Amino acid sequence: MFVIILALTILLEASLTTIPLTLVLLLIYAVYKNDLNVLFLGFFSGLFLDILRLETVGITSLYFVIFLSLVLMYKRKFETESVYYLLFFCFLGVLLFSFLNGLGNPIAQAILSTALALLIYKTFVPAKERILPWQQK
Amino acid sequence: MRKKKILPVLIFLAVICAFIVALSTLGKLSFAENSVLSILAPIQRVVMPIFNIKKSGDSSLDELKKENEGLLKKLKDSAFLESENKALRDQFEISYPSSHTLLPAKVIGAPGFLPNISEPSYLVLDKGEKDGVKEGQAVVLRENLVGRIALVRGGVSKAQLITDRSSFFTARSVSYSDGRESSGVARGEGVFLSYGNVLLSEVLKPGDVILTKGDISEEGTGFPPNLIVGKIVSIDKKPSDLFQKAKVESPIDFSDLDQVFIIIN
Numbered sequence: 282m283f284v285i286i287l288a289l290t291i292l293l294e295a296s297l298t299t300i301p302l303t304l305v306l307l308l309i310y311a312v313y314k315n316d317l318n319v320l321f322l323g324f325f326s327g328l329f330l331d332i333l334r335l336e337t338v339g340i341t342s343l344y345f346v347i348f349l350s351l352v353l354m355y356k357r358k359f360e361t362e363s364v365y366y367l368l369f370f371c372f373l374g375v376l377l378f379s380f381l382n383g384l385g386n387p388i389a390q391a392i393l394s395t396a397l398a399l400l401i402y403k404t405f406v407p408a409k410e411r412i413l414p415w416q417q418k
Numbered sequence: 419m420r421k422k423k424i425l426p427v428l429i430f431l432a433v434i435c436a437f438i439v440a441l442s443t444l445g446k447l448s449f450a451e452n453s454v455l456s457i458l459a460p461i462q463r464v465v466m467p468i469f470n471i472k473k474s475g476d477s478s479l480d481e482l483k484k485e486n487e488g489l490l491k492k493l494k495d496s497a498f499l500e501s502e503n504k505a506l507r508d509q510f511e512i513s514y515p516s517s518h519t520l521l522p523a524k525v526i527g528a529p530g531f532l533p534n535i536s537e538p539s540y541l542v543l544d545k546g547e548k549d550g551v552k553e554g555q556a557v558v559l560r561e562n563l564v565g566r567i568a569l570v571r572g573g574v575s576k577a578q579l580i581t582d583r584s585s586f587f588t589a590r591s592v593s594y595s596d597g598r599e600s601s602g603v604a605r606g607e608g609v610f611l612s613y614g615n616v617l618l619s620e621v622l623k624p625g626d627v628i629l630t631k632g633d634i635s636e637e638g639t640g641f642p643p644n645l646i647v648g649k650i651v652s653i654d655k656k657p658s659d660l661f662q663k664a665k666v667e668s669p670i671d672f673s674d675l676d677q678v679f680i681i682i683n
Binding site for chain 2: 292293294295296297298299300317320321324327328329331332333334335337338339340342343346347350353354383384385386389390393
């Protein structure tokens, strides 16, 4: 199911909007699931995004893989609730992504993406499953 | 999750990414890219109109926009009739740009910051190398300049819009009320354009029309002269500056484009 939503997001991002929806979705998945497979998802999503947007293939993948790795690596170091951790990394990730891609209004993009991430996280991730980082095994 | 597990995967994927970037930069991935695009472009063509909700149908505003475009065209045409050889024009009934040089292309991607609120940064078109599209060719809608082909793949191409911040080209301003003309450079400023590098001695006024000056290369690519870029809406003229600058608005709503034409000859 997540892969289908991710595919739709890639199509949307390649056709309609410059808001990095794919990155937002991958970040939510990384924080919620804490699963290593998110790196592979990021790798393939980036490839498809670059191909559809007719850009140098591999650049977005590289960014996704590095950034998602950082999210996974430092998840346990931050003793804060998952949602704050997600919002912090979402803002930082989108801001950096917008700067690197030369997109207009990077700060507005980052704020919007963070709000969107919060909305998706609160709506689709059940409250009881929002595990605190230091509670994870 | 331990760093020990993440690091090897990160290094492995990063190396593959770097390898793919190198191959893509050298143009060795064209076949793979074209294959993926040939599958995904038709899906994109279907997805685009579903999500691209048109602006609420204010029909009177649309009519006014069309009327404005028509008036700009009429102004330009009338000036041509005055300045060029009337007899020759009447004899051959030239229509410009000639329809046989135009290749219709559908917009299959137009990522804007916020759909229908801000302008897109570029367009992905459903015509590519196999249709005779080349980098540098002009993209138009009627007589209005839309952009320039920046990248071509097998069946698709990417058009840089004239409002893109890295877009610039030579242009000229024309006043149809008193025949004033000036030369300058039009630059994309994101949502609108600027017309700069105009000497202070030249007179610019709101309402003056900006046309392309023409920069056709030896290969036949580039902007033909006298395509409509837009209309001056405000002027920034300071006596201490070397040049004056004007804000230009295009008559085209770039977020609402679904079909454009590529000048292929």
